[in-house]
Amino acid sequence: SKRTGKNQIKEFEEESRQQILRTVEIEKALAQALDRSEFSLVYQPKVSLTQNRLEGVEALLRWHHPVLGHVGPDEFIPIAENTGLIHQIGTWVLRESCLAWVRWQKTGVKPFTLSVNVSPLQFAREDFVDTLQATLDATGMDPMFLELEVTESSMLSYEQSTREKLAQLHQFGIMISLDDFGTGYSSFRQLRELPVQVLKIDRSFIVNLFTDRNQEAIVRSMIQLGHNLGMKVLMEGVETSDQLEWLLNEQCDYVQGYYFSRPLREKEVVKHVKSVTTY
Ligand code: C2E
Ligand code: CA
Ligand code: CA
Ligand code: CA
Numbered sequence: 001s002k003r004t005g006k007n008q009i010k011e012f013e014e015e016s017r018q019q020i021l022r023t024v025e026i027e028k029a030l031a032q033a034l035d036r037s038e039f040s041l042v043y044q045p046k047v048s049l050t051q052n053r054l055e056g057v058e059a060l061l062r063w064h065h066p067v068l069g070h071v072g073p074d075e076f077i078p079i080a081e082n083t084g085l086i087h088q089i090g091t092w093v094l095r096e097s098c099l100a101w102v103r104w105q106k107t108g109v110k111p112f113t114l115s116v117n118v119s120p121l122q123f124a125r126e127d128f129v130d131t132l133q134a135t136l137d138a139t140g141m142d143p144m145f146l147e148l149e150v151t152e153s154s155m156l157s158y159e160q161s162t163r164e165k166l167a168q169l170h171q172f173g174i175m176i177s178l179d180d181f182g183t184g185y186s187s188f189r190q191l192r193e194l195p196v197q198v199l200k201i202d203r204s205f206i207v208n209l210f211t212d213r214n215q216e217a218i219v220r221s222m223i224q225l226g227h228n229l230g231m232k233v234l235m236e237g238v239e240t241s242d243q244l245e246w247l248l249n250e251q252c253d254y255v256q257g258y259y260f261s262r263p264l265r266e267k268e269v270v271k272h273v274k275s276v277t278t279y
Contacts (some may be wrong), residue, residue: 056113
């Protein structure tokens, strides 16, 4: 009826008003978050199925604000990108995670890979490689153990400068993995030309693996596509032994997810590495 229609519009207006207020609040708080040391990092293990061992860890950003509480990266990263703060935040993440990696090495554990998420905006900056080089120098991070996770949108503008950057990173020995694969729009041709070593299939693809009739065929094709292009394939968001068994059978190279481990604090990583010899 007319009345419910009007109410719905009101509700909608109220909702978007709340949404805008929250965004503004987060924007303001974010601007001070670095100075106030409100960020921290957690690290989620990546498991190699072919070698049955820990392959590395992915650094994931956490933010705790005294009033807003915990705000998830899915909510604040887009805002940081809109305000340009992502550059400072991204540099901080890279530096802190490299320092953590160096500290892990000092405990005598066998070296493993550190994966760091890079926003398309960060990657697009002209000084991206210089900033990275400076961070490697300052922290003592071994680039052979560093992997950058970039999304398809970073690669879509596959122009000269992107090519040059990727070539430089490759020279350093840094690996590139294509994050959130399957959610973007890269063509087969673009994929073939991309110098990435790992395809990271988005978590949304495993959620309905056994409930949606076509899902198995789709994920199987993605794994084969990666292999045909000479890449390794990682499935993220693995939560059950059924999923793991299926992926083993399909020759998926790496997995990540709550089934193996949630993201861990820096100190917990060493304990985890020492406690698990096989998965
Ligand atoms: P992502 O890079 O695709 O990271 C995977 C997300 O899935 C993480 O959420 C992780 O905690 C979560 N996850 C891992 N295993 C499972 C599982 O088995 N089940 C479920 N339900 N979830 C799982 P998180 O930490 O909230 O991060 C969300 C997104 O925020 C990331 O997605 C990434 O796009 C972005 N992000 C996080 N840290 C950074 C960062 O340092 N820099 C940038 N640019 N983006 C970041
Ligand atoms: Ca990622
Ligand atoms: Ca992902
Ligand atoms: Ca994602």
